[in-house]
Amino acid sequence: MKTRIYQVSDLNQIDVQKDIKETLLSGKNIIFPTETVYGIGAYALSEKGIKGIYEVKGRPSDNPLIMHISHQTDVYKYTKNHQPYVKNLMDKFWPGPLTMVFEKQNHVPYMITGGLETVGIRMPSHDIALKVIDIAGVPICAPSANISGKPSSTLFDHVLEDFKDKVDIMIDGGKSKVGIESTVLDVTHEIPVILRPGVITKEMLEEIIPKVIGGSLTSEHEIPKAPGMKYRHYAPKGELMIIDGEKDKVVTFINDIINSSKGDHKIGVICTSDFKDLLKDVYIYSIGMPNQEEEIASNLFAALRDMDKNEIDIIYAIAFHEGKYKDALMNRLLKAANQNYMKL
Known part of the structure; x- marks a missing residue:
C-alpha cells in the first residue's frame, strides 16, 4: 500500500x-x-x-x-x-x-x-x-x-x-x-x-448543569465505557517517572540523579520553562511557560515522542498542580508512566 x-x-x-x-x-x-x-x-x-x-x-x-x-x-x-x-x-x-x-x-x-x-x-x-x-x-x-x-x-x-x-x-x-x-x-x-x-x-x-461526578479507571475485568479508561496509554519507550514536590527539592533530586548516573543512562526531563536553567547536563524538553496551559497541553505528547526520538532511557516529568488543565495533564502523564510517581 x-x-x-x-x-x-x-x-x-x-x-x-x-x-x-x-x-x-x-x-x-x-x-x-x-x-x-x-x-x-x-x-x-x-x-x-x-x-x-x-x-x-x-x-x-x-x-x-x-x-x-x-x-x-x-x-x-x-x-x-x-x-x-x-x-x-x-x-x-x-x-x-x-x-x-x-x-x-x-x-x-x-x-x-x-x-x-x-x-x-x-x-x-x-x-x-x-x-x-x-x-x-x-x-x-x-x-x-x-x-x-x-x-x-x-x-x-x-x-x-x-x-x-x-x-x-x-x-x-x-x-x-x-x-x-x-x-x-x-x-x-x-x-x-x-x-x-x-x-x-x-x-x-457545572456552569451548565448543577452537578457532575468525576470518574475513575476501569479494572482489568471490566469493559471500558470510553477510550483511555483501562489500558496503558501514551507510553514512551524509556522508563518514565513523575516527580512531585517543591521546586527546589525537585531540582536537587534530578541534579543529584544526573551527577550519580556517570553516563550509564541517557536521562531526559519534561518540564516547564522555569526549570530549564536550573537543571544541568541533561536533555530537557520544555513544554511551555508555567502560566501557558494551552501551550503545555499542546506540547505534552510531542515531548513524549521526542524522548523516544532521542533514545532517552530514563525520563523525569515534573507534576502539574496549577490551572484548569491540571487533571487532564496528570491523567495523561500517570497513564504514560504506568502510575510511576514519586512525592518528594
Missing part, C-alpha cells in the same frame, strides 16, 4: 473529495487532523473499516471508538433516551473537545462500542475534520492516530512515523491546537460522570 497524502488546500478539489468519500465508504481508513489530536478514521457503520482501525493500531477490541459527526442533530440518528441536560451541553460545547456517551441505537455496531449498549459521540471544532465528515456524508469513528499504547499524534510527522503506507489517505493539518484528547462524559445518568478528563473541565460543565 502507498499512502496518498493530501494538504488542506487539496480538499477543494473534486477528485480528492471523491477519493476521500470512496475510501471511507469502501471500508478503508484515513488519517485526518482534529483540534485535539490526529485521528485515524473509518465509516462508523462499516465493520470492515472499524476492524481496520483495530488492526493497524494494534488496539484491544474492547476499547471503544468515538463517533464523530458534523451536525448536532446527527446525534439523534445514532442514540436514544437522552437526558434533559444533553441539549444544553451540546449548545455550549459542540463543536468542541467534548465526547458524550449515550445509549446507542440498534444499528450502531457493537464493534465500535466495545460490545456495550453505549456509544461515545462528539462534534469536532476543527474545520478540516468537519469538512472530511461532510465530504464522506457519514459519521466517522476515529481514535487517536497512534500505535496503541504509544503517545498520541499532534504533528503530521507523528502520523507519518506510525502509519505511512499502512493507511490509504493522510491529510496534513499541521499541529493540533488542543493537543490532548477530548473530555469524555457519560450522559446516560441523571447526574453525568466524567470518564476521561480533558480541557472541558468539571468546573466548566
